[in-house]
Amino acid sequence: MKRAMVYNIQHFSLHDGSGIRTTIFLKGCSLHCAWCHNPESISSQMQILFDAQKCIGCGACAKVCRAGAQQMEEQSIHRYEAAKCVQCGACTEVCYAGAMERCGQWKSQSELLEEGIRDRQLYENSGGGVTFSGGEPLLQAEFLREICMEFKQEGIHVAIDTALQVPWEAVDSVLPYADLFLVDYKVDDSELHQKYTGARNDRILQNLSRLAEKKPIYIRIPVIGGVNDNEENMRQTAAFLQTLGGSVKQVDLLSYHDLGIQKSAKLGKRMQRFITPDAQQMQRLAQCFSELGVEVLID
Ligand code: SF4
Ligand code: SF4
Known part of the structure; x- marks a missing residue:
């Protein structure tokens, strides 16, 4: 049975396509953007998140942890050592208290298909999809x-949100089953791109x-102060x-x-x-894109 490592499923999303x-x-990423707002997505493995703000020092974790990653010190002070954790x-x-949380779960095709088709009526009424x-x-x-093939067989619109830092063969393999691509465009200058994401562009x-x-595209540009928030870059x-001709639609x-800073702290980083x-x-x-003749949305 084929499975994927999934870290979140968000229903009723309004910002990830039509x-x-x-x-x-x-889960898993080929870039390491310094501003990543989902740092828990970078590793392809299941991870443990620790939220120190929620910890009430009850010590339950230390009783079950065989790796010695959870320690209780005097006066109910709890210490978590991520380096010792074996997940x-x-x-x-x-x-x-919800202070220890798993991030990432293997999901089968049938589980994801079930989640995805649940809101079919909403997709049909709004022009949405998965x-x-x-x-x-x-x-x-x-x-x-x-999984994209299965959604297409169900008549559901499929979009893929990608940074395209992958071999072309990976992109090519999903083309028959994807209707729309949301492509992240970080920084135009390749040196800067490498400095802030770990790879040239x-x-x-x-x-x-x-x-x-081959496909319609929405371009998504994270605007980061001091990195790419200048008119020359835009x-x-x-x-x-x-x-790219008329394929860029938005x-x-x-x-x-x-938000990534808080999430990163839960990973001990x-x-x-x-x-x-x-x-x-x-x-x-936004004015820099006026000649493209497409809708420019600010979020
Ligand atoms: S992390 Fe959870 S189980 Fe462990 S001491 Fe804190 S509240 Fe108790
Ligand atoms: S997930 Fe990590 S910290 Fe938690 S019990 Fe297992 S080894 Fe210990």
Whole structure:
């Protein structure tokens, strides 16, 4: 039975393609964006999240942890050592305060199909469907191809939210079963792209050009203060998008928010904080795309 590592399923989503959608988030990513708002999506493995704010120091976790990752010190002070954790999940079963949480679960095709078709009526009324997001969903391309095929057989609109930092063969394999692609476009300059995401954008741009010959695309640009929130970057991005002909149907400018910092702390990691561009700045940057002749949405 084929399965995928899934870390979230969001019903009634309004921002992941046309209409009302169910968004299925697959775990594992080929980029490491410094501003990632879903840092729990980067690893392809199941992970344990610890929320220190919720911990009441009851000690239940320490009683079941055989790896020595959960320690109780004097005066009910609890200490969690992520490096010792072997992800058995036992502590998540006994932590009634909700401080220990599993992130990531194997889901079968039939389980996801059931989740996805549940809201069929809503999709039909709103022009919506199912979106696969990540992380990078195309890292699980074989599974993705088959589940997309099943949704298409059910007559459900399928969108794929991707950064395209994958071999072209992965993109090509899902093309017959995907109606729409939401493509993240981080930074136009390849050196900067490498600095902030861990990879140059050459392959991404090549894949994007090839994809544009075949499918409609929404471009999603995270706008990060001090990184790409300048008109030069946005004008260069718009110039590249012009080369893709009429396949770009919408541009979304997504203002930076710092939710990833809290989530990262639950993984025992620290993340850099960036500046959130203000509304006027977002409006100015949106103007850079006016010649594309497509809707530019600011979120
Ligand atoms: S079981 Fe939960 S609330 Fe109790 S000490 Fe462990 S993490 Fe804290
Ligand atoms: S998941 Fe298992 S190994 Fe990790 S802290 Fe919890 S009980 Fe210990």
